[in-house]
Amino acid sequence: MELFSEIYGCYYQVLRSILNTAYRNGFISKAEILDEIKSKAFAESIITIPDRLESGSWGILQKKDGGYANGLDGEIKTPISSLLKAYLKTIILDPKISLFLDDSEINELKLLLKDAEPIWRKESIRYIDRFEMGDSFEDEAYRANFRMLLKACKEKKVVKIEYKSKKGESKIRAYLPGKIEYSEKNDRMRLYALKHFNGNSKKDVDYDILNLQNVVSVELSDDQVTEEAKKIDINEIIERSYCKEPVRILIRNERNAMERAMLHFANYAKNTTKIDDNTYECLIKYNKRDETELLIEVMSFGPLIRVTGNECFLAQLKERLAKQKLLW
Template sequence: MEIFTEAKSTFYKALEEIINRAHENGTISQKEIYDILTKYNCNFPVIEDRIFARNHSYQKNIYVLKPHENKTYRLRINTKIEPYVTNLEIMWLKLIMSSRYANLFLDSSTIEKIKKLKTPNVLPIDMNIIVPKNYSKILLREDIKILTPKLRIISKSILEKRILRYTYTSRNRQVFKDTIGIPVKIQYSLKDDMFYAIFYSPLHKTFAKCIIQNIDEIKPEEGNFDREQILKEYEIYLKNAKSKQPIIIEVMNTRNALEKAFCMFSSFEKSARYLKEKNRHEIRIYYYNFEEAEIISRILYLGKNVVVTEPQHIRENIISRVKEALKAYYNNYIV
């Protein structure tokens, strides 16, 4: 029956929820059934007829419910549907096991269970054909065995509301030794394949974004603080730091520029529309003032397939950077 095809049928999920709710509560009302069908966009007359056994051809009816009283129904067989893993989900689980970060977020017993899952009768994805190109040329990716304890102590400190003392080396190699900070959140950059930690400094009353692999000598520090208050201060900090005007770029859909643009700005709030008269896509990028230099570098990475239309100071910055690059190139390679 096509309606139960794996990874295709929303009706299966709707019927699973109907059966499990009826099993859990003993009965299920007609309204609850309609609400579930609507939730999964399955509220079509033909499907309702099959569930309530109203179809003239009895082979097309689904005999899982029987009328009870006051527009309620009970299960004909009093059992629930246990969750199961589809072939598509197995393929996905096998794929993520190839990630170097699998051990960061899954314990060893879970990883072993996934490895024992029966592989579908399809060719697996060969991860060796996927060649990463966006990783930072300045910072090499840290060994996962070194990164793991740092991530775990930061995440544990967030959960347990602990203060941390650490030494941090910035991108320009400036060292901040014995820094005290309260971890607020952990972020991941798809572009650089790196983890970042947001710290609040009780001393300077401000926030800093640190590359986790550049954090050393990290350890818990004694001290009390109101985490909820710090999170409120963080939201106020972000609100005040938000740029009043988005950066607007027009992307020509050539050489995969559009896909690259969405990938490069995947971590930013944005909106997009198609400009039919120009045959271009307009992307509005909303950002914080402290992210301006990062956005400019990503725009430059996209090259001539992207035009910045607003704001003017960003246009002037990029034009100046391009002129400097051309001048350096001309001076170095003049014949």
């Protein structure tokens, strides 16, 4: 599995792109290397990859005229291995694939991969840190709603969404969909949708988070979107609602804690800095409505993560830990 994740993973892709650019052009500058890393790798990769390339410890680039040349022969191509086929088979068996492919496409891929064994099957994994009731990804109405919302996100179209609240009440409202996000912990899709988007000021723009499982129906609206509204970045609106101070945590890189943390907090905006050989500081930006979920996620790492701020988050963490202690 490690061989698979290295060859087809993010780091190999960015290094392959750097080397192939250097080979085709006969040269690649440091600025171009940094651009490749920023666009294709993780934000934290900028800490380690440039140093390794410049030091020559990897032996794949050679210094040339203030930049670098490919130190290998020819372009790098990635073979299609049996492990990749097994991985593709695993993806095809994932219920979420039905959101992006039609039944005929799924059946055709299953036929092409009929001799490949999946790496794992859904029933082979027992989750202990997620809710049991995930979304009905294979339901026809759910699939239709998802695709309509995805199309609206891409094309900046207004939609009318009938949504069922926790109390069972149905409401219909016009939204400008911004993005769809998958929650690994809840095994659910949620929509970030703009409201008050055609106002005179960006300050009036707000957003709702809708669980797709509770979306009854979606249809295109006759409402027009102004050119200014089309330029609104949903991420900017979300960032505007962040708490003033981020959560500040120190990660002790034992038992692969750093890699696990980056994966675990992937859906949060964050900045990570290396403090020493074994410690990283991570600043996590979050919305007040996500605070409880973030608390639970931070606590799941136990002593490998130490929270140093902000004061409000730290106080709630202490309160929750005190309550847990009373249960023992």
